[in-house]
Amino acid sequence: xxxxxVGGGGREHAMCWRLAQNPAVDRLYAAPGNAGIAELxxxxxxxxxxxxxxxxxxxxxxxxxxxxxxxxxxxxxxxDEMQARGMPVFGPTRDAARIEGxxxxxxxxxxxxxxxxxxxxxxxxxxxxFEYLDALEPPYVVKADGIAAGKGVTVTDxxxxxxxxxxxxxxxxxxxxxxxxxxxxxYLEGFEVSAxxxxxxxxxxxxxxxQDYKRALDGNRGPNTGGMGAFSPVPxxxxxxxxxxxxxxxxxxxxxxxxxxxxxxxVLFAGLMVTDEGPKVLEFNCRFxxxxxxxxxxxxxxxxxxxxxxxxxxxxxxxxxxxxxxxTVAVVLxxxxxxxxxxxxxxxxxxxxxxAGEGVHVFHAGTVARDGxxxxxxxxxxxxxxxxxxxxxxxxxxxxxxxxxxxxxxTYRRDxxxxxxxxxx
Numbered sequence: 265x266x267x268x269x270v271g272g273g274g275r276e277h278a279m280c281w282r283l284a285q286n287p288a289v290d291r292l293y294a295a296p297g298n299a300g301i302a303e304l305x306x307x308x309x310x311x312x313x314x315x316x317x318x319x320x321x322x323x324x325x326x327x328x329x330x331x332x333x334x335x336x337x338x339x340x341x342x343x344d345e346m347q348a349r350g351m352p353v354f355g356p357t358r359d360a361a362r363i364e365g366x367x368x369x370x371x372x373x374x375x376x377x378x379x380x381x382x383x384x385x386x387x388x389x390x391x392x393x394f395e396y397l398d399a400l401e402p403p404y405v406v407k408a409d410g411i412a413a414g415k416g417v418t419v420t421d422x423x424x425x426x427x428x429x430x431x432x433x434x435x436x437x438x439x440x441x442x443x444x445x446x447x448x449x450x451y452l453e454g455f456e457v458s459a460x461x462x463x464x465x466x467x468x469x470x471x472x473x474x475q476d477y478k479r480a481l482d483g484n485r486g487p488n489t490g491g492m493g494a495f496s497p498v499p500x501x502x503x504x505x506x507x508x509x510x511x512x513x514x515x516x517x518x519x520x521x522x523x524x525x526x527x528x529x530x531v532l533f534a535g536l537m538v539t540d541e542g543p544k545v546l547e548f549n550c551r552f553x554x555x556x557x558x559x560x561x562x563x564x565x566x567x568x569x570x571x572x573x574x575x576x577x578x579x580x581x582x583x584x585x586x587x588x589x590x591x592t593v594a595v596v597l598x599x600x601x602x603x604x605x606x607x608x609x610x611x612x613x614x615x616x617x618x619x620a621g622e623g624v625h626v627f628h629a630g631t632v633a634r635d636g637x638x639x640x641x642x643x644x645x646x647x648x649x650x651x652x653x654x655x656x657x658x659x660x661x662x663x664x665x666x667x668x669x670x671x672x673x674x675t676y677r678r679d680x681x682x683x684x685x686x687x688x689x
Contacts, residue, residue, distance in 0.1 A: 271333030274629035275554035300628025339365035377520035382450035410442030454539035464580040465527035493680035494559040559594040600673025602643035618665040623651040
């Protein structure tokens with residue numbers, strides 16, 4: 265089997281790492297990949313945003329399965345173009361990917377099909393948005409409607425800051441077309457959890473739950489990012505809540521999409537707030553999470569490639585998921601200044617020694633190999649994932665490995681899974 269993985273982040277490195285373990289995979293390609301992926305796959309100099317280029321490559325190289333990592337090419341219709349040419353592709357069509365491409369559409373879907381979610385209003389005019397904000401009590405939640413790389417969300421107690429967030433979207437166009445509509449949502453109390461499921465449009469196989477960390481700084485302070493760390497499993501979700509998540513969110517969403525004429529094949533991601541009233545959907549994504557995938561795939565004992573192909577071929581009901589009992593903790597190492605301005609081209613040291621630690625995997629994200637050295641090439645540079653019999657030991661291993669890696673300006677959160685460790689005591 266010849267597989268093409270689209271993307272070049274930590275998520276795609278984890279996917280390539282797992283796919284490369286499948287003896288049925290003859291050739292593995294990644295477009296555009298990164299320095300870590302280059303050790304597992306042939307890098308293709310085609311951007312993940314270049315839909316015609318990706319289709320042309322897959323057709324020319326007779327790719328048996330294309331696995332799409334990031335959301336942007338799915339929202340742009342990559343799966344549609346490949347399906348039109350009879351090429352197997354893991355990932356939803358453009359219409360189905362609207363569940364991430366438009367938060368307003370996703371909220372409409374939730375309301376129409378009784379999927380639990382916070383109250384929400386969408387606005388295209390600043391004045392109307394301000395009037396609505398003025399009638400609310402803090403905290404305020406303001407979201408850009410479209411794809412903003414995890415950075416289009418503002419949660420604040422300050423009305424002025426909430427108004428600034430609205431103007432960033434509708435006036436200053438900070439997020440381009442993604443901010444042409446702005447959502448103002450009800451603030452929810454609880455804890456966040458990431459719930460993902462594989463689906464072929466009918467069968468829904470829930471993956472293990474993951475908890476991730478969006479804010480840049482310890483204590484959930486600072487700006488929102490694409491994600492600074494994650495862990496799995498999530499002890500705070502009890503035996504009653506997990507089936508409720510699967511039935512009222514994941515399976516109900518898959519049925520809702522089918523009912524709307526957009527059957528969904530791929531991975532369905534729900535970012536949830538678990539409240540006293542039960543789980544509620546903060547956002548839907550049309551792809552695997554990052555860094556959730558780096559925490560999840562080391563725990564997956566089932567054949568990853570077979571599962572992805574089953575989604576594409578529509579026979580997922582013949583498969584089941586098997587998970588290792590061990591826990592994982594993933595820590596993202598980022599460039600100084602991320603998610604705002606940051607410098608690249610910094611030499612990275614210590615990765616090989618860190619990866620030699622017991623239960624440790626180092627997944628590359630923003631890296632590039634040049635003149636025999638690995639350099640930083642993005643905001644999120646590496647994800648250090650450790651696996652151990654329990655979360656406390658996984659956390660210790662992850663931070664021990666992270667401390668052995670260095671590059672100029674390197675920063676990371678020191679509190680990934682810290683509360684879980686404290687509660688365990």
